Each structure stands twice: as structure tokens, then as C-alpha cells.
Amino acid sequence: MEKVSGDFFDLIPMPGDSLGVLVADVMGHGIPAALVTTMAKITFQEQCRRNTRLDEIFYHVNRELCDNVPGPEYLTAFLIRLEKDGTVHYANASHCNALVYRAATHSIEKWDTDGLFIGAIREKDMKYEFKTDKLEYGDKIILMTDGIIEHKNEDGEEFGMERIEEIILSNADKSPQEIQEAVLENFQKFKGESKNQDDLTFFVLERDPKWKDYMEKKDLVLDYLSWKQTSEALQVLQNLKDSGFEDPTLDLYFGKAWYLQENYPEAIRYLSKFHNTGQNHFEAALMLASAYYNQKEYSKAFDIAQDALNLNRNSAQANYLAGMSLLKMQKYEDAIHYLKKAVDLNPQDDNYLSALRKAERRNNR
Template sequence: MTPVFISLLVILLLMMAAGILMLARLAFQQKHALVALRAEEEAIVAEERRMFHYLHDLGEAIWRDDQQASMHRLIVEGAIRVTQSSGGALYLFDEATQRLVPRHHSEFCAPLIEIPQRVRQQMKDNPSALLNLLRMHAVGVDEGLLGGVFVQQKAELVANLSADTRLGADAVDAQQDITTMIGPLSFGTRRLGVLAVTSPKSGRSYNANDFEVFNSLIEQSAFALANAMSHQEAAKSRMDQQELLNASQIQQVLLPEHDPEWPGFVVAGKNIPARTLSGDYFDYLKLPGGKFGAVIADVSGKGIGAAMITVMCRTLMRAKSSSASSPSAVLAALNRQIAPDMREDMFITMSYVVVEKDSTKLTLSRAGHNAALLWRKATGNVEAIHPPGLGVGIDKGDVFERVTKDESFEMHPGDCLLLYTDGVNEAMDPKGVEFGEERVQDKLAKYAPQGPKAVIGGIIADLEHFLKGRRSHDDITLIALQKTA
């Protein structure tokens, strides 16, 4: 072989070797890229799986009626798992105090607030002092990192927590070399709070993809949290409504089960609450010496407070009526007992009538209540009986007793007496026109010849027609007594 040929052969062999090395390197790079791509795909799949399990757990929790603390813990622990963080914290907005309140702060979550100097001192002797602070300390919505994210309603990726000036100039060790993702929880126009995850930079470095996943996570968490709140509020409302219904049933049991049988009288009474609970009440009393009594009362206000006062009235009336000498003396004793325990904005109007043993003479005392109306069969006229009187609870004793008096009157066969609360005369039609006392008198005169039940039923029917199907804004209570012989 010639030297030239040998040289060409060597060059060719070297080129082939270089090509083989290049192909080998390329194959290695492709293999490495495939391995990296496969690892990335597996990481994404794992991340999606963690997110799926998180959302599934949230959905289950909403409909399990979990306690709120369980839901809060689930949100934080789920966020930690999805983002593979070391710790997390959930702060919720409290409208009453306008502060962000820690609802769940995991043990290894870095502090997201400025640490007071006193706590720094306590930490030297008690390492748990920091975690105790983090789990209890609420933050104003305009304070620090948490407040800033809440007000701006924008998620942040903080690369170095200790360098963030919103945490103060001097970070504690637990804030050093920490990275965090923090975002606002909101649903529609409702701002719910802030969710954060943290991790040491040495173990976890959040990237753009992590931040995108975190943004999706806070959006789903806010949706789940808002639904859980609505579900729990609805459950509480149902429970409250059931409790009100139970209280209403108890209150109805305390009203007379049936109309009494009094010698020489026919009596009828009715209570129609404007709401679940009534602030009106009426009762019939069998008194010593062959006497009988009827009481009607109207507590200012509505709801549970007014209903409780009616129960107190009933109990005290039954206790005091057996020993007092007159209707006004009974009301005076009741007032002295109940007035000290009533709020300044509450009072009770009452009428108490006693039928004497001979069943012709009646004595009425009125504590600021509507005048009693007496229909006279002989004339067909209606008389108003209104002895002076002060509402129960307005004065604790002396003034009430000086003002409140008795008035006695006779009833003859056919005469009919009506006691009623202002839910009757103050009922308004859709145009704002009151039913009025004059109309009550006209209705009494119309129905009295047919007896007490007709008086009660007729007035209620006419009220319903007057209201045009609307519900009365106030309780309606009536008692009618008619002399028979």
C-alpha cells in the first residue's frame, strides 16, 4: 500500500470512530432526556393524583357535616401534600373584628408574621412559645405579609421569607432560608382568608409550575370552604329552626288547652303568633273564694326574649293571684318581682279581670294595655273600660303602684267583654291603613249576639280579609267573656 492510501484509511477510521462516539453521546443524551421526561411526567401524574385525592377529600368533608376545625385541618394538610411542602397555615377573615384569625397552623410551618420581642425572649426557655403564638395570634387585614396578600387579593411566591420586609427587619431562625407560596381565599365577592405553604429552601424550591398548581389549589380550596360554610350555616339554621319549633310547642302547651267553664259565663280565647314564638300570652285562673280570673299580656319585642318573659309572667301570675287582694295588687306584686330583671328597652302591657263569686261583678286592672271593650246587650253599644295603669317593667315599684288602679263594673245576661292585644287594632292592610279600635268595636257589636266563639272567629276572619292574605306583623290574642245568667 502506498503511504497516501494508508493515510486516507487512517483518516477514514478516525472519522468513523468520531461518528460512533458522537452517536453514542447522542444516544446517551436522548436516553437521559427520556429518563428526565419520564420522571417529569411521573411527577406531574403524581401531582395530579395528589390534587385529585385532595379535592375528593374536600368534597367528602363538605357533605359529612364535619366540624369546622376538621375542614380547616384538611385544607392545610392537603395543601402540604399537593405541593410537597413542609408546613402550611390557614387564616380566615373574621368580619366582627376585621382580623385574619389562624384556624390551622401546622407544626412545621414557618412563621408568617412578625414575632414580638417578648415571644423571642420566651422562646429561649420555652421552644413551644412560638407555635403557641402562631396558633393564637390574629392579624389585622392591613398588617404584614398576610394582610398584604388578603388586601391585594393576589397570590405570591416568596423566594426568601426572611428577606421580606413585611415580616419586620429582624427575622427569627424559623424564618431563615424559607420559601413560601401564599394566596387569598375568595369566592365571588366574599373574601374568606389566606392559605400558605412553606418549605426550607434546602429541601424544596418552588418553581413556576408549583406556583400554578398552588393557584389552582387555593381556588379549589376557597370553593370548597365557601360551600362548607354555606352547608354548615344551613345546617345550623335548620337546627335553630327546630329549636324554635320545639320552644314554640312548649309555649303553646303553656297556653290554655281549652276554654274554661265558669258559672254564669261562656269564655273563649285565641293566640296567633306572628312568628314561631309569641310575645303575647293569655291564661285563665281559678282563684280562692269561688272567684275566676282572665289575664292577657303583650311583651314588647318578639322572638325568644319576649317568649321567655311570657313564661315568667304566666308563672308569677299563677303564684301571686292566689294571695293578692285585688287585680291591681297582683299586677303590683308581679311588677316588683319581674321589673328588676327586665332590660331597659322591654316592658309588658297586661289586663287582668276577676269575676266575683256572685258572677255579676267584675274587677279589671290594666297595666298600660288596650282598653277592655264591653258590649251591652240592652243598648247594643260598646263601652271602653280603661282604668289607669303603667306597663310592667317601666318602674320597679312605687310609681307603678301609685298609677295602676282597679275598676269594677257589672255584667248582665248577654253582655260580652273583649280583651285583646294591639296586634288586632294595629294590623295594617297593604296600603298601610290600620284596622283600628273603632273597627274592633264594630266587629264586637256585630258578633257578640252570637257568643264569644263567634266574636273571636269573626274578628280573626275579618282581620285576615283586611290583611289581604299577608301575615300580621304582630301577635294576635283575644279573650271574650259573655254573661249567660
């Protein structure tokens, strides 16, 4: 039976708008190893989507594999969780260390934590460790498997981690893709005619310095919007859009700027685009519902108000918008339900009470 296991990596959305990056190496051969690979991928995805504690993710994946895949097969793994502010959480389950290039000092750190390999030992008190650090702009994380580190050329010499570090330092000013290409080019020269002895996985992540300027401009947009300086906000937003970064929140900010200018068709165009990406954003849904209402598209206003209420049932504004949309559609009994809720949540608002009284009068005719 040929070896059908090997390396795998994955990018997994995690709670809090963070991103999980996983690299793993499955040890073993044949069908059992293939089962470990398949189940590990599925279980990592399930755990990462609902859990932020990397040590707990490793614990649950280990238990799942031990319970469901018999045999000596196991895997090593390195898992990181990236947050937008540069915070990085990382955990290692007997995998090779991650390398971290620090732009400020032109130096390399090694990241490691305590933790046994996954899938072979099921213990109640099995513990994994995670640590937290931060990437500054220009810093890079390098993840790999041991196939490239431990490869021996025809003279029996290992490629080695030290050689990889030297290549990274000599190419540190280049892009992640160029660094990866430099390492692989040197590896090909080193290995000569020798065959690959294992799978090879090597990739580079960078906190792009260009993102710093981008984020500063986004903060400026938020300031302009808070000051209701919408023309200035729209000008900076257009500049950000032209920069080429894919960022759905720009549609949200465009929509808010047009909404504040009472240009509801443009607000609807941008807010709908943002809303349709599946973003669970209460303020965006509320603005979109209000924009539809102001355009007298009451059915759409009610539907989007429902989306807002699914995110926050106790919003007086969302209940009021839903009720007013139904009132305009002459569905008085249903309107009363939502308007009563709005009044209960905010009895001090005269507009809510006035709308409720109006719906009740029309319902009694």
C-alpha cells in the first residue's frame, strides 16, 4: 500500500473575526492514515469555528481521533489564530517550530509550546499549551513541515533549519511569495538528483506594511462619519477603494456616508452589498431597513428590520421600523405587536407611542 497520508494546511474563519492557520503532518500509511487526515481536517474546522482557545481545540481533536480512528497513526500540528490588531495566538503539538521574522531588529525568533502529537494517546488530563504574541507591520511568520528541514542530499547532509533561516534573512525585504520561491529554489539546488523523501510544505505570512496606512485611513473615515463630515469621508473611502484591498467594510462605510447625506438609493446600493455578504452586522441592517423605509419600499424595510431583530430582539429602533413598515402596508394588527414592543423597550420616546396609538385607531375602524 502506498503512503496516502502526508501534509495538509488550512485557513479557517474563527470567532471574533479572526483567522485560523493550520499546518499538520500525518504519520502513517494506507487507509488508516487517510482516515486520520480526513477526520482531522473536519474536526479542526468544526472546533476552530466555535472555539478560540487553541489548547482546547487540540484537546478535542485529539480525543475525536483517538475515539474514532484505531491504530498507531497520529499527526503533528501547528495552529495559529490571527487577530486584526496583529495579536497572534499559537500552539504546537510536537510539530516543527514556527519561525518569526522581526522587521525592526532583522532577526528571527522560534515559536514553540508544550504539547504531544495528536491522535495516539487519549488521556483525560492531556494538556496542550498556547501562547500569545504580536506581529508588527513587516513581521513575517514562516510555517513548514519537517519534509524540507530533514531532507538529505546525495552526501547525506540535511537541508536544516539554519539554512532556511539564512535564506529568510537574506531575502527579508522581499514579499512572502518571493521568500518562499527563494527557499524552494535553494532547496532544489541542494537536493540535486536525490528524490523527495517526504511531503514538502512551506509558506510565509506577513503583516503587510501597506495595511498600516490603509487602517489609519479607515480610522479617519470613522472619525469623519462620527463628525458627520460625509463629503470628506466619501473622498477617503474612494481612495481606499482604489488601493485594491478587498474589504467588505468599505461598503458599510460608503452606505453610512450616503445614508447620513439622505441619499437613500446610494445608501441602499452599498448597504445591500454589505448585508448580502452574510455579515451579521446590526447597525448595517438597521440603516438598510431605514433607507428602504424612506424610499417607501415598506416590504423590503420590514424584511431587513427582521434581520436586525434576529441580531438584537431588544432593539426599540428595529421593532419601531418593523411596526412602521407594517403600518404603511396597512397590516395594523401586526404593526401593533412590534410598536408595543418598541414602547415597552423605550417608553420615553413619544414617536413610538404616537405610532402605536395610530395603529390601534386604524385597527379599530
